[in-house]
């Protein structure tokens with residue numbers, strides 16, 4: 001199925017929203033084994049709606065905005081847990097009220113949650129789809145509450161999130177999907193080496209290093225807390241991802257800053273990473289075998 005990256009609805013976003021930045025994650029593409037089952041799960045539990053259906057895949061989104069493409073391949077083998085690829089796709093809801101509304105829906109459906117954290121900059125709930133692909137649903141705190149450090153990084157932490165309070169604050173109303181304005185806020189990857197990740201995302205793609213955890217780096221444009229994170233918690237030293245594995249086939253970083261994209265393309269050429277251009281989309285495979293599309 002063609003992963004078209006063209007048409008998107010125009011919804012006015014706050015000027016400091018994750019996707020109002022010079023470069024941001026627009027879409028994610030997973031290869032799954034049981035397409036009808038996984039697609040139905042994303043529609044029922046996350047509340048994504050089908051936007052485009054092809055012979056071997058489906059694109060789902062919110063309010064007409066494509067966010068997630070699911071495709072299936074007959075010979076796709078289940079990716080081992082330590083393979084480079086997806087740690088989670090993070091869906092960013094507009095506010096705390098919407099995070100609570102989704103939580104209440106998840107609880108009503110007996111959805112198994114894997115965790116919930118207060119990251120200072122955001123509040124996040126974690127789960128996985130039926131084939132084990134990681135998912136985060138989160139809301140950002142206002143940027144005025146973020147604690148930027150003198151070196152330009154931003155303070156983040158992993159504190160417990162009071163799910164009961166969030167649940168009890170949620171309006172007890174009819175839920176018919178994630179709210180308009182929901183986007184992918186960031187993607188978190190499994191890679192095999194952190195210095196290599198710093199070199200790729202910061203030095204080649206031109207994102208800024210916004211935070212470090214033990215075994216993880218966080219990158220962004222426009223001083224967002226992170227558009228891309230990379231960790232080695234399961235995948236330290238792992239061999240490259242194989243093309244016939246389930247999981248993250250590719251994701252799209254969209255550049256609203258043309259000069260930033262041109263610089264990234266020049267750097268990719270310099271480090272001899274092959275880029276295929278199709279229309280306005282530049283496709284490549286990163287150092288860990290994960291597909292990446294750069295779009296303008």
Ligand SMILES: [Fe+2]
Pocket residue numbers: 088090136186188229
């Ligand atoms: Fe995350």
